Amino acid sequence: MEVKLAKTAGFCMGVRRAVDMVLDLAQHETRRRIYTYGPLIHNPQTIELLKSRGIRPIEKIEEIPDRQNAVLVIRAHGIAPAERRKIRESGLRVVDATCPKVGYVQAIIKKHAAMDYTVVIVGDREHPEVEGLLGYAGGKGVVVSSIEEADKISGRERLCVVAQTTQDGDSYRRTVDRIKAVCPQAVVFDTICSSTEQRQSEVSALAGEMDAMFIVGGRNSANTRRLADLAKKQQSQTYHIEDPADMESIDISRFNKVGVSAGASTPNWIIDRVMDKIMEGQSRKLKGVGALLKIWIQLVKTDLYSAVGAACLCLACMKMMNLPAAWPFIAIASLYVFAIHILNRLINRKPAGMVGSFREESYRKYGKTYLAAAVTAVGVALTLAWFSSLVVFVFLFILSFAGVIYNMNILPKAFRFRSFRDLPGSKNISMSLAWGMVAALLPSLGSGYPAEGGLIVAFCFTFGVVFIRSAMADILEMQSDKLIGQETIPVVFGREKTITILNVITLILFALLFVAYPAGWTSSLSLFLLSCLLYQWICFEICDKKAALSGAVKEGLLETSYLVAGFCVFLWSFF
Secondary structure, three states: OEEEEOOOOOOOHHHHHHHHHHHHHHHHOOOOEEEEEOOOOOOHHHHHHHHHOOEEEEOOHHHOOOHHHEEEEEOOOOOOHHHHHHHHHOOOEEEEOOOHHHHHHHHHHHHHHHOOOEEEEEOOOOOHHHHHHHHOOOOOEEEEOOOHHHHHHOOOOOEEEEEOOOOOHHHHHHHHHHHHHHOOOOEEOOOOOHHHHHHHHHHHHHHHHOOEEEEEOOOOOHHHHHHHHHHHHHOOOEEEEOOHHHHOOOOHHHOOEEEEEEOOOOOHHHHHHHHHHHHHHHHOOOOOHHHHHHHHHHHHHOOHHHHHHHHHHHHHHHHHOOOOOOHHHHHHHHHHHHHHHHHHHHHOOOOOOOOOOOOHHHHHHOHHHHHHHHHHHHHHHHHHHHHHOHHHHHHHHHHHHHHHHOOOOOOOOOOOOOOHHHOOOHHHHHHHHHHHHHHHHHHHHHHOOOOOHHHHHHHHHHHHHHHHHHHHHHHHOHHHHHHHOOOOHHHHHOHHHHHHHHHHHHHHHHHHHHHHOOOOOOOOHHHHOHHHHHHHHHHHHHHHOOOOOOHHHHHHHHHHHHHHHHHHHHHHOOO
């Protein structure tokens, strides 16, 4: 099996910039209603998500009832000068998200129209970008949508030729050749976006190597349809997928090599879900190692893998503190993490069609089974805690209660933060604290271990490793978290600042683990656990490179950092 994801798949610079501008506006603008002048991007799922955030597309400014308390966002396609003047005169507050590359084409047209050139725009006549560009020609613009239409402009002496930024490169060059044949003195500008050309050439090359191609994006997206057409020229087994549900009738298992690309308006979370579907389809024909891979993915999806990871971290903490490996505490940590993860996912389930993880479908289908498993796990964990000591039981009970109410709305709708989940960065911090308590603090309480250096190091190690893993996953999911309004640490601070924070935490943990044994705080296991930190960063680099990995595989690889701790205990026991 070979699955290749195009490096250029997903949001282009202009679309990403427009979406980020709108979402940043939604995050800070609490008094004004937000509108976009036309659909922000050509992706129906994203538009619906924006609507759920109160961001509405309009076609005319007359659709805005209260202009004094409204903000209008001009989308990446741009608009004509006449429309811009009308909006400005209406008194609306305007945020201009026009793609800079579209703005460059607008400037070329405006300049040459003022010099009495006839401006030829090669592109789709009905596309909003072309409609906007035409407005800058001041009545001297001509739209050419095919090579044949180029013959209509013969007899004109001063011509300026530009392209819609998402135009097919080969088609544009052939059209230009036809125009130059009838008007040799024509001034030609290559205004096709470089990322568009790169995306198209990458798809053509990839389609020629694969047994099947999946092009992901809205059916109303011109650039996505163009990618699908290019792929079909090289590979007849090309499928234009708007939603992962479109793949249900396709037998993916019959393909040995599958290529995937996506239009410039396709969000990462849809691409990830398509990759998940492809991996599921491919796993049906796999044997041996492939079967183990399938089992591993199922463990990740059902949160059993997280439970095993919690057990490994608990074992590592006990051995660092020179405590015997007490299986009740290992079981308590594992059962607690399993139960709380499930309960929070059940409480926080997204409506069908909303951004959700690769687990959403399973949770909708088997919700009652998951609930029964979670309640049973909590019950068993509390029973084990009761037989350990009263203080352990009380502590675990409080921790379980806090974990359950984390996602619940406990304040009225009038409040911005209705639940603990709504607090910026709360997910990363609360999860890390909970894991640190069940993996390090509970075994210490149950055994009477003093609150000294060993406990502090064990707690900090667990907190740090879980925090780093959680934040890394959130960096990979920044786009979808912004869309649904989830203010994770990367969303609040940005990608680069978050990576800096994680680097600082890693260095602090590295120093703490390195000196803990010589200082007599912990066993020599602390030196072995340095490999967990190294693994996390190697894993993040792999997952961040747009490798052809499904969402489940990426999360599983990140969570393996917990199991690395267990493996370190195994190696350490031989030395």
